[in-house]
Amino acid sequence: MTHEQKFRSFFEEELNRAQQQAVKHHTGPLLVVAGAGSGKTRVITSRITDLILNEQVTPTSIVALTFTNKAAQEMKQRIRTFLADYVVLPFVGTFHSYCLQLLKTNLHLLKHPQFTILDADDQQKMVSKIITRFALGKKVSAKQLIYHISAIKNSRLPSQDKENQHSIDPIVQQVYRAYEHEKELSNCFDFDDLLIEVLKLFRSNKEFKDNFQKNIRHLLVDEYQDTNITQHELLKHMSLSSKKKFVIDSLCVVGDEDQSIYSWRGATVANIINFKKDFPHATTITIDQNYRSVQPILEAANHVIKHNQNRNPKTLWSDKKGSDRIRAFSCLSGYQEADLVTTFLQLVSKNSSLSSAAVLYRAHYQSRALEEALIKNSIPYRIIGGILFYERAEIKDILAYLRLIVNPFDRVSFFRVINTPSRGLGEKFEELVYVHWNQDPFLTFKQVCQKLIDEQLITLSRKESVQEFIELFDGLTNQTSAHKAAEEIIKKTHYLMHLKNAHDPEEARAKTENVKELLQAIKHFEEQGLNNVSSFLDEVALMQEKTTKKDDNKDAVQLMTLHAAKGLEFDTVVITGLEEGLLPSSHSLHDHELVEEERRLLYVGITRARERLLLSCARYRHTFGQMEHQTASRFWSEIPQAIVQEDCSHWQQHQMRSYCASWLNIKQLTIAPSVITFGAATKKVVEQPTPQPIAKVSTSGWKKNQPVQHQSFGIGVVQKIEEKGQDTIYITARFKMGVKKVDAKFLKAI
Numbered sequence: 042m043t044h045e046q047k048f049r050s051f052f053e054e055e056l057n058r059a060q061q062q063a064v065k066h067h068t069g070p071l072l073v074v075a076g077a078g079s080g081k082t083r084v085i086t087s088r089i090t091d092l093i094l095n096e097q098v099t100p101t102s103i104v105a106l107t108f109t110n111k112a113a114q115e116m117k118q119r120i121r122t123f124l125a126d127y128v129v130l131p132f133v134g135t136f137h138s139y140c141l142q143l144l145k146t147n148l149h150l151l152k153h154p155q156f157t158i159l160d161a162d163d164q165q166k167m168v169s170k171i172i173t174r175f176a177l178g179k180k181v182s183a184k185q186l187i188y189h190i191s192a193i194k195n196s197r198l199p200s201q202d203k204e205n206q207h208s209i210d211p212i213v214q215q216v217y218r219a220y221e222h223e224k225e226l227s228n229c230f231d232f233d234d235l236l237i238e239v240l241k242l243f244r245s246n247k248e249f250k251d252n253f254q255k256n257i258r259h260l261l262v263d264e265y266q267d268t269n270i271t272q273h274e275l276l277k278h279m280s281l282s283s284k285k286k287f288v289i290d291s292l293c294v295v296g297d298e299d300q301s302i303y304s305w306r307g308a309t310v311a312n313i314i315n316f317k318k319d320f321p322h323a324t325t326i327t328i329d330q331n332y333r334s335v336q337p338i339l340e341a342a343n344h345v346i347k348h349n350q351n352r353n354p355k356t357l358w359s360d361k362k363g364s365d366r367i368r369a370f371s372c373l374s375g376y377q378e379a380d381l382v383t384t385f386l387q388l389v390s391k392n393s394s395l396s397s398a399a400v401l402y403r404a405h406y407q408s409r410a411l412e413e414a415l416i417k418n419s420i421p422y423r424i425i426g427g428i429l430f431y432e433r434a435e436i437k438d439i440l441a442y443l444r445l446i447v448n449p450f451d452r453v454s455f456f457r458v459i460n461t462p463s464r465g466l467g468e469k470f471e472e473l474v475y476v477h478w479n480q481d482p483f484l485t486f487k488q489v490c491q492k493l494i495d496e497q498l499i500t501l502s503r504k505e506s507v508q509e510f511i512e513l514f515d516g517l518t519n520q521t522s523a524h525k526a527a528e529e530i531i532k533k534t535h536y537l538m539h540l541k542n543a544h545d546p547e548e549a550r551a552k553t554e555n556v557k558e559l560l561q562a563i564k565h566f567e568e569q570g571l572n573n574v575s576s577f578l579d580e581v582a583l584m585q586e587k588t589t590k591k592d593d594n595k596d597a598v599q600l601m602t603l604h605a606a607k608g609l610e611f612d613t614v615v616i617t618g619l620e621e622g623l624l625p626s627s628h629s630l631h632d633h634e635l636v637e638e639e640r641r642l643l644y645v646g647i648t649r650a651r652e653r654l655l656l657s658c659a660r661y662r663h664t665f666g667q668m669e670h671q672t673a674s675r676f677w678s679e680i681p682q683a684i685v686q687e688d689c690s691h692w693q694q695h696q697m698r699s700y701c702a703s704w705l706n707i708k709q710l711t712i713a714p715s716v717i718t719f720g721a722a723t724k725k726v727v728e729q730p731t732p733q734p735i736a737k738v739s740t741s742g743w744k745k746n747q748p749v750q751h752q753s754f755g756i757g758v759v760q761k762i763e764e765k766g767q768d769t770i771y772i773t774a775r776f777k778m779g780v781k782k783v784d785a786k787f788l789k790a791i
Contacts, residue, residue: 045094048087048123056080056087059328063293064088067096070280070287070320072265072313073295076357077342077648078333078610081295082112085261086119088293089131092259093124100124102256103131106139107263113138116263136272140235143242143253150242150249153228164231171219181212181542188545189213190220194233195269195307236271243278253279258290265296265316269307277319287320298352302604302642304635305547314351329355331648333610335363338654342647344681349637357648368704369656369680371673373690373748375618376565378659379414381689382615384697385655386420386598388705389613395421397612399599401646403624405433405551406558407617408600413562416584421597426605431585435540435552436559440581442530447519447575449485452478462539464506473498487511523577524563531556550628561663568760568775603646614650616643619658619674636675643676653705656680660690661748661756668748668758668775742790749774749788754781756791 042050052061060080063073064087075081089105092098107113113134120130132139141158148154159167168183168190193209209217224231230238242249260279262268268276280292294316301310317323331339339357346352372378382400389398400411409430415422430436438461441454448454459474460466477498478489490507493499499507513533517526531537540552563577571577599611603624618624624643629635647654658673680686689697702708747759754776761773770785 057330060084063326064091070323071293072316072323072325074353075295075328078331079328086116090123100129100131102258105133105261106136137235140239143239156228156230159229159231171216186216190217254288260292262294265294266298266301266313267308268312273312299346300645327355329357331357331359335361337366338650342644345679346644367654367684369686371688372659375410375659375662378657379410381697383414383418385701388701388707395596395598399611400615401603401606402617406554409558421595422600423597425599425601435556443574446517455486519575520573523574526574603642606649610649612651613653615655616646617657619677620671748791750791
């Protein structure tokens with residue numbers, strides 16, 4: 042079978058009508074709006090193959106641009122299956138790699154032909170030196186400034202050589218100018234410069250532009266919704282004349298504005314939305330057949346995303362039919378939500394592998410309660426695109442401080458935190474400590490440090506820093522409340538400010554949320570009776586021991602943020618935390634465009650599911666040390682009414698198990714005395730009359746972990762119930778102001 046016959050067979054049998062149209066549209070600008078799971082990569086690779094085999098286009102006149110090397114390799118492999126004998130293939134790669142190639146082949150046009158490229162480490166060192174020169178060390182970090190410099194470059198056209206004085210922070214502006222000057226002296230480019238320098242050539246050199254457009258006749262771009270302003274401007278210069286006339290044979294951009302979720306990286310959804318304004322004669326082809334999910338899941342995704350205004354309308358559909366594939370649960374608390382998810386996953390594992398299931402959340406810190414529930418129930422899991430909660434650097438920093446309270450001989454913990462946050466104590470100081478500690482190994486870390494001070498072995502400035510470090514631990518013992526100790530450490534070290542200064546805004550926010558979630562974890566453990574630093578650290582060590590023993594090849598459920606889930610798919614998907622302030626996130630609530638991006642994020646999460654989807658929210662959630670009443674996400678009401686929504690806030694474990702088993706059609710060998718049955722049509726819960734409600738722990742009707750309200754103390758959670766005679770009941774509850782013991786008649790159940 043010839044290449045042409047092989048491809049013709051694939052074209053006719055494997056591509057649907059819309060995909061075929063996109064492959065065969067060879068002239069002019071083309072926008073392919075390809076919905077989630079619709080086979081957009083297949084369209085691009087088939088289009089390239091068709092141009093070469095059937096239109097006799099020279100491979101070197103075709104350029105396909107994408108965003109990751111992984112995506113580029115996948116596209117190359119697919120093309121090679123049809124063009125195995127071709128020695129020369131089209132360029133398929135990232136924007137940056139193609140721009141580097143253009144610069145290398147046009148060195149004579151550059152101001153500095155012998156340039157080198159700064160990698161991330163080189164860039165960090167250059168900016169760090171500038172910070173030192175300007176004495177800005179305590180105000181900003183190199184990583185933070187690099188983020189802002191890149192944002193400036195990618196959010197404005199490179200032709201605008203002067204910074205917008207009123208919109209750029211003066212410190213950023215000062216470092217930005219110095220950084221650009223330093224690069225100029227060193228004949229260096231950073232990765233952003235690769236695009237910018239090529240754009241400068243297009244703008245300033247007519248011969249370069251004419252030669253490019255003469256040689257490159259077909260352009261293809263994958264994931265167009267992820268392009269930034271510079272990349273969009275590049276494509277206009279590659280395909281349009283100075284008079285804005287389309288002059289190459291074809292430009293095909295493929296993307297889905299409903300999956301545009303990277304504005305914080307500089308991507309702008311406006312590029313794909315306004316494509317026909319920049320290319321007025323462009324043709325639009327919509328590919329809306331989904332090959333991934335069953336129809337009910339697509340209907341839910343369509344219902345949610347239609348509330349966005351800034352989009353090209355489309356309705357995903359699938360040949361895969363199904364019924365009752367989505368359930369939405371309203372839980373009492375984040376801990377009950379974690380128990381529900383764990384129970385559900387235990388049942389899922391009976392019929393399929395755990396690795397075919399994923400739990401998605403908006404922010405990394407949300408994994409903590411889920412991880413603890415999974416560990417408790419011996420369910421293996423992996424964090425995708427992230428790190429286990431207790432293995433995250435910021436968590437390990439705080440734990441190291443706590444370990445020094447319990448074990449003042451812990452060298453590993455000492456050397457981890459002695460200069461975190463920075464105290465101006467470098468490697469030489471650490472070597473000095475190491476030498477003197479080895480000479481007298483029975484000294485505690487405090488005694489070693491005090492010895493260096495007393496013997497005047499360190500400078501005055503270092504003496505002050507070391508003395509402050511020693512004093513951090515004053516009044517803290519292994520019997521101190523773990524929550525109190527951690528709070529004091531975080532406050533005295535200004536640790537949250539350290540995170541803000543040391544990282545770019547997005548990363549700093551995530552790390553800060555993790556530290557605050559650690560405080561919540563400590564409070565939760567204290568409620569379970571682990572009241573001091575020592576017992577808390579023991580519990581964490583046991584959890585870490587369980588997670589480190591797991592085999593990386595073992596079947597495990599996947600945990601990840603919604604951002605990390607893009608491009609992946611699973612048989613079963615759980616999306617947790619559908620609450621205002623979580624999804625949509627708190628920093629997006631007052632910005633319409635950001636709320637639309639949060640809705641797209643949920644849409645991406647929903648469309649990861651092939652067979653089944655579980656959604657959850659919580660009525661109360663312990664948020665950074667305090668129990669807060671949560672409002673269901675605005676997206677919750679956008680879910681189709683046909684989807685069964687259950688209030689499981691008063692269910693016990695066996696009720697969750699029975700309900701999920703019924704939904705999954707799993708027969709259980711032993712079932713606790715049932716208080717619920719399921720209607721065949723609606724699957725709604727119907728309570729059966731029983732002599733005594735099973736949810737009650739006593740005849741009083743009160744139960745542990747129940748939310749209550751007091752006129753003076755506010756909202757609290759029941760911890761203990763005591764009956765004194767027939768008429769008097771005392772409730773011990775944790776309120777924001779602390780634990781109180783109250784006569785039950787002064788409390789209202791909520």
